[in-house]
Amino acid sequence: MDQFKQVFIEEAEELLSSLEDLLLNLEESPQDHELVDAVFRVMHTIKGSAAMFDFRGIVDFTHVVESVLDNVRNGILVVSKEIIDLTLQSRDHIQNMIASPSDLTPELSKESERIIKEFEKITGKEEAHQKENEEDEEHEESEKFRLYRIKFTPDPEILFSGTNLLALFEELSSLGEFSSIAHTKNLPPLGDINPEHCYLSWEFFITTTESIDSIKDVFIFVEAYCNLDITIISDESELLNEIDDPKLGEILVNKGIISSNDLDGVLGKQKPVGQIMIDQGLVSESDIDSALEEQKTERNLRQKVSGDKDSSIRVKSDKLDSLVDSVGELVTAQARLSQISSQYEDASLKALAELIERLSTELRDNAMGLRMVPIGTTFSRFKRLVRDLSRTLGKEIVLVTSGGETELDKSVIEKLNDPLVHLIRNCIDHGIEAPDDRLVKGKGAEGTVTLSAGYSGANVVIDIIDDGAGLNKDRILSKAIEKGLVTGDESLTENEIFKLILQPGFSTAAAVTDVSGRGVGMDVVSREIESLGGSIFIRSKEGEGTRISLNLPLTLAIIEGLLVRNGDNKFVVPLASVQACLEIDENDRELHRDKRLFEFRGKMLPYIRLRELFLDKSKLPEREHLVVTQTENGIFGIVVDEVMGDYQTVIKNLGRLYKNLPLITGATILGDGTMALILDLNKITTLAKVETTSTGI
Amino acid sequence: MGRKRNPTVFKIAEQFTIKDMAKYHKDFTKAVNEERDIVVDLNTTETIDFSGLQLLLGLKKSCKEKNLDISLENINEGTIKKIKLCGLENSLLKGASHGSI
Numbered sequence: 001m002d003q004f005k006q007v008f009i010e011e012a013e014e015l016l017s018s019l020e021d022l023l024l025n026l027e028e029s030p031q032d033h034e035l036v037d038a039v040f041r042v043m044h045t046i047k048g049s050a051a052m053f054d055f056r057g058i059v060d061f062t063h064v065v066e067s068v069l070d071n072v073r074n075g076i077l078v079v080s081k082e083i084i085d086l087t088l089q090s091r092d093h094i095q096n097m098i099a100s101p102s103d104l105t106p107e108l109s110k111e112s113e114r115i116i117k118e119f120e121k122i123t124g125k126e127e128a129h130q131k132e133n134e135e136d137e138e139h140e141e142s143e144k145f146r147l148y149r150i151k152f153t154p155d156p157e158i159l160f161s162g163t164n165l166l167a168l169f170e171e172l173s174s175l176g177e178f179s180s181i182a183h184t185k186n187l188p189p190l191g192d193i194n195p196e197h198c199y200l201s202w203e204f205f206i207t208t209t210e211s212i213d214s215i216k217d218v219f220i221f222v223e224a225y226c227n228l229d230i231t232i233i234s235d236e237s238e239l240l241n242e243i244d245d246p247k248l249g250e251i252l253v254n255k256g257i258i259s260s261n262d263l264d265g266v267l268g269k270q271k272p273v274g275q276i277m278i279d280q281g282l283v284s285e286s287d288i289d290s291a292l293e294e295q296k297t298e299r300n301l302r303q304k305v306s307g308d309k310d311s312s313i314r315v316k317s318d319k320l321d322s323l324v325d326s327v328g329e330l331v332t333a334q335a336r337l338s339q340i341s342s343q344y345e346d347a348s349l350k351a352l353a354e355l356i357e358r359l360s361t362e363l364r365d366n367a368m369g370l371r372m373v374p375i376g377t378t379f380s381r382f383k384r385l386v387r388d389l390s391r392t393l394g395k396e397i398v399l400v401t402s403g404g405e406t407e408l409d410k411s412v413i414e415k416l417n418d419p420l421v422h423l424i425r426n427c428i429d430h431g432i433e434a435p436d437d438r439l440v441k442g443k444g445a446e447g448t449v450t451l452s453a454g455y456s457g458a459n460v461v462i463d464i465i466d467d468g469a470g471l472n473k474d475r476i477l478s479k480a481i482e483k484g485l486v487t488g489d490e491s492l493t494e495n496e497i498f499k500l501i502l503q504p505g506f507s508t509a510a511a512v513t514d515v516s517g518r519g520v521g522m523d524v525v526s527r528e529i530e531s532l533g534g535s536i537f538i539r540s541k542e543g544e545g546t547r548i549s550l551n552l553p554l555t556l557a558i559i560e561g562l563l564v565r566n567g568d569n570k571f572v573v574p575l576a577s578v579q580a581c582l583e584i585d586e587n588d589r590e591l592h593r594d595k596r597l598f599e600f601r602g603k604m605l606p607y608i609r610l611r612e613l614f615l616d617k618s619k620l621p622e623r624e625h626l627v628v629t630q631t632e633n634g635i636f637g638i639v640v641d642e643v644m645g646d647y648q649t650v651i652k653n654l655g656r657l658y659k660n661l662p663l664i665t666g667a668t669i670l671g672d673g674t675m676a677l678i679l680d681l682n683k684i685t686t687l688a689k690v691e692t693t694s695t696g697i
Numbered sequence: 698m699g700r701k702r703n704p705t706v707f708k709i710a711e712q713f714t715i716k717d718m719a720k721y722h723k724d725f726t727k728a729v730n731e732e733r734d735i736v737v738d739l740n741t742t743e744t745i746d747f748s749g750l751q752l753l754l755g756l757k758k759s760c761k762e763k764n765l766d767i768s769l770e771n772i773n774e775g776t777i778k779k780i781k782l783c784g785l786e787n788s789l790l791k792g793a794s795h796g797s798i
Binding site for chain 2: 164184190191202204454
């Protein structure tokens with residue numbers, strides 16, 4: 001029973017986390033009925049689950065809150081600041097109650113009474129009591145999903161009418177799950193294209209609860225300039241009765257592209273059915289793409305309507321960690337097998353090694369995918385922080401988030417929460433000015449803190465941006481000199497000056513507040529980010545605001561690498577950072593001697609020699625290789641003796657003794673049992689920049 | 698791992714829309730007729746419309762027919778979203794590089 005109670009607690013915590021987000025959104029959009037419904041559903045679910053375990057205190061309390069929300073749903077009450085405040089307080093109170101759901105303390109019971117009384121003040125006692133006596137009703141009426149196919153063939157001259165096709169597609173995509181297939185066969189050779197004509201046609205697939213009329217409405221202004229055919233391929237009830245996915249051939253027969261006889265004729269052959277049809281000229285490649293998309297969309301819809309409850313399973317995170325460890329060992333063993341197979345002229349051994357390689361790559365990607373979680377959940381927690389903190393400080397601040405769908409390894413996300421809290425608190429306390437000060441400066445009274453995430457090569461970049469006062473370079477520098485962090489003789493870049501705020505004990509705040517200003521925190525942030533293999537970049541303009549960028553690796557376990565050799569030593573360059581590989585011969589060396597620059601695609605590319613960096617005195621080969629890499633310092637070249645090829649790299653820590661080695665992020669075991677070091681491109685290129693600057697090149 | 702000859706690099710402006718398309722069409726056509734490998738750098742491109750996407754598609758198609766190398770580089774997230782909206786990811790994003798230099 002205890003394990004079920006644990007599941008209740010975990011689920012309730014997840015629901016409460018989403019409830020906070022929903023309430024804050026509702027505060028911004030009080031007319032949004034979907035949000036009201038969603039808030040109600042969360043409370044209803046918590047009450048139902050608590051009733052299963054007979055947690056009476058939680059059931060009675062949530063019942064009152066649910067009744068108030070039901071009145072909001074039915075239009076009897078309107079969403080007000082008071083209701084949002086009280087529901088947020090209720091959310092916090094329920095969170096406290098679920099810590100010991102069966103044994104509520106007198107303090108918790110007292111708090112329940114207080115909040116209920118506050119609610120009654122708003123709703124009126126009679127109404128609240130009347131609702132208490134009503135039987136629970138099932139409120140959710142499931143709306144049916146349908147899968148639509150939309151064939152859209154615009155006239156070539158449609159653009160002359162001022163139609164913005166991208167805006168049209170955007171509007172269409174907002175109706176539900178959307179996919180699009182373009183038919184390009186009518187596009188003429190480049191020289192014959194009239195750029196003001198449209199030569200493409202499309203098939204769109206939308207899974208939505210919207211009616212066919214809503215879809216037609218999207219095309220209302222272009223009806224005269226296109227052929228439009230909207231078909232409901234299947235709806236929920238049909239899908240629930242079907243057992244198998246629709247077959248490709250069946251779809252093409254239903255669409256009238258081929259006959260049943262054509263289908264029977266090709267089924268006996270061994271090639272994939274789609275390829276055979278293309279070869280026989282029965283269909284075009286885009287017809288097959290379109291039918292495959294329809295098959296996929298329909299399969300997804302079926303999963304959506306029938307398998308929501310079964311589509312996820314709760315797994316303890318240490319089991320995932322253990323799975324990833326095992327996959328890491330498997331990948332290393334597979335590399336060994338590939339190495340051994342390459343030494344024998346045995347076709348069947350080679351084929352087996354290739355099969356194992358393919359399967360282990362697939363298994364690795366799936367295992368790593370299990371650990372990836374979107375950062376949006378972490379972002380949403382900060383809405384409450386910003387709301388409460390800005391009220392405490394008498395500031396008006398709005399939090400804007402973007403890129404919440406960006407995924408990071410769960411171990412990275414877990415360690416990211418505290419640094420982000422520090423940074424956001426700093427933005428609110430020191431960055432954003434008080435409303436009056438902002439008005440004096442000609443800014444709006446309301447400040448903005450933006451949290452955004454996005455991919456950049458093998459990394460994820462998280463930006464924390466505020467439109468506040470910005471950093472004062474001179475003040476930071478004089479404070480750093482006063483504290484003996486710098487002498488004042490160094491020539492520091494702007495970023496280096498700003499990064500002084502990450503030093504332990506550094507604070508330029510005039511007054512220490514409860515929120516921040518003791519200089520404790522920013523150095524912790526810096527340490528945490530570095531321990532994740534990440535780096536911090538700070539940009540700021542006085543009076544305009546500050547942008548702090550956290551550059552983090554996607555994962556800490558396995559990466560795709562490019563294996564390179566220098567002398568007898570092997571190194572791994574993260575493959576996602578590699579843009580190109582070039583050969584350098586004797587002539588190139590002569591041409592670029594001492595310049596440390598190489599011409600690449602019309603630009604001068606700075607480069608660094610790995611053999612010089614690691615003091616390798618081995619014989620210089622006749623030809624070297626230049627690996628062009630994208631780093632946070634821009635594009636840099638790394639010159640090595642030989643590029644050996646791509647390599648699935650299981651990252652191993654270097655151990656306590658070597659964990660602070662510069663220029664190296666870790667190591668990996670190769671197929672032959674030897675070791676390769678994984679290069680830290682950002683640090684290497686930073687060093688190269690310093691050398692270039694100091695030598696004046 | 699041989700070295701490639703330098704391709705013709707087109708740096709596309711901030712706006713890649715129908716009003717400037719005639720000029721790009723002329724330049725692209727010239728490069729293809731001269732049988733040059735092509736790099737289209739979209740690093741600074743903020744706005745692209747359907748006409749721009751269609752011209753890139755025509756360029757890729759013609760390069761493929763003439764066996765010329767073409768790469769679209771530094772495509773930003775906004776443009777990727779538009780390419781996907783138009784169902785052109787297989788045609789335009791295969792082998793393209795994302796992110797900024």
